[in-house]
Amino acid sequence: MAFGFRTEAFRIVFLCSLWYTISSSNNVIGKKILIDFPFPVTLAMVQVASTALYLSPTLHVWKIPRMRSIPKSSLAKLILPLSFGKAFSSITSHISIWKVPVSYAHTVKATMPVFTVVLSRIVLGESQTKEVYCSLIPVVGGVMIATATEVSFNIIGLLSALMATLTFAVQNIFTKKAMTDLQLNHLRLLLLMTIMASLMLLPFWALYDLRKIIILVQTGKQEILWLLVILIINGFLNFAQNMVAFTVLSIVTPLSYSVAASMKRILVITVSVVLLRNPVGVLNVIGMFVAIFGVFLYNKAKYEANKRKHELPLVTNHLPMKNSAKNNHVHYHLV
Numbered sequence: 001m002a003f004g005f006r007t008e009a010f011r012i013v014f015l016c017s018l019w020y021t022i023s024s025s026n027n028v029i030g031k032k033i034l035i036d037f038p039f040p041v042t043l044a045m046v047q048v049a050s051t052a053l054y055l056s057p058t059l060h061v062w063k064i065p066r067m068r069s070i071p072k073s074s075l076a077k078l079i080l081p082l083s084f085g086k087a088f089s090s091i092t093s094h095i096s097i098w099k100v101p102v103s104y105a106h107t108v109k110a111t112m113p114v115f116t117v118v119l120s121r122i123v124l125g126e127s128q129t130k131e132v133y134c135s136l137i138p139v140v141g142g143v144m145i146a147t148a149t150e151v152s153f154n155i156i157g158l159l160s161a162l163m164a165t166l167t168f169a170v171q172n173i174f175t176k177k178a179m180t181d182l183q184l185n186h187l188r189l190l191l192l193m194t195i196m197a198s199l200m201l202l203p204f205w206a207l208y209d210l211r212k213i214i215i216l217v218q219t220g221k222q223e224i225l226w227l228l229v230i231l232i233i234n235g236f237l238n239f240a241q242n243m244v245a246f247t248v249l250s251i252v253t254p255l256s257y258s259v260a261a262s263m264k265r266i267l268v269i270t271v272s273v274v275l276l277r278n279p280v281g282v283l284n285v286i287g288m289f290v291a292i293f294g295v296f297l298y299n300k301a302k303y304e305a306n307k308r309k310h311e312l313p314l315v316t317n318h319l320p321m322k323n324s325a326k327n328n329h330v331h332y333h334l335v
Helices: 002-036 040-061 072-099 102-109 112-124 130-148 155-182 186-218 224-251 254-276 282-310 321-329
Strands: none
Touching (some): 002 040, 040 072, 040 186, 040 224, 072 102, 072 155, 072 186, 102 155, 102 254, 130 282, 186 224, 254 282
8 A cells, every 4th residue: 555655656746747847848948939930820820739639649549438519509609719719828828928038927827816716706606715815815916026027028928928818717617617518528628629729720820920931931041940840849848748737637636736736837937037047036036926826825725615615415416526526626728
């Protein structure tokens, strides 16, 4: 039994280390690509299409059951908007990383709990505990401090990061609704969304970026072989990051996953500051860590609130308790 515990602990540590390494590398590589190759739409297209390309054979190997046919009404009301959100959030996320440092972009993304709480209240009518509401104070305060002291502040980068975060929050809510209403496996839903998002991005990419890229290659200002190799690496790392994150999610508690995700964001910020040599001040760093600490408090408060809810005598029994708890504590959207 002790050996089994040590084996499981080693597996979790190994997967988290792999997750952190891939995520940090992917963010640094993505920023370096955008410095030399300022085409965020192309990078978004590559990452979304790569996820669809690599995920399809992965589902076959893992023997994930095929999804049932989706009613046209659900396709129009849920899947299409979710796919558009996937495409839009990917573009705005890459624009933010292009315009501002990776560390600052990730700090702004820490505001997702704020958007989630507000949208859940407006869309689903959900109210939260006072602990959840109080946990949002350090999130907002930390981001405000980081923004006020950001040396490389850019309004387009800030707005893009906020729009990406807002879109992620909307997707979290409606992805959960789609999985529940349509009884879809989360990876099958992700595959469908990435395929449709790629098709949506394709004409926009062709009109906006393709001509400029062709001109760069023809004039010798961009080496096509280097570009293809680095984009393929970035796309694969993005896919690998998502798969490792899902694997970690499947073997740890939701609260442990939230802690691990907060630690990952801290590491991504730290690595990006060190490797990319972003100019940061003491207050800027304090603001970043206060915001991330607020995210941890939010996840803990949310977990405790849901745990108390499921401990009530009257609970719905149409779902297994284990799966029900996991679905309520953690959103399955990949960022």
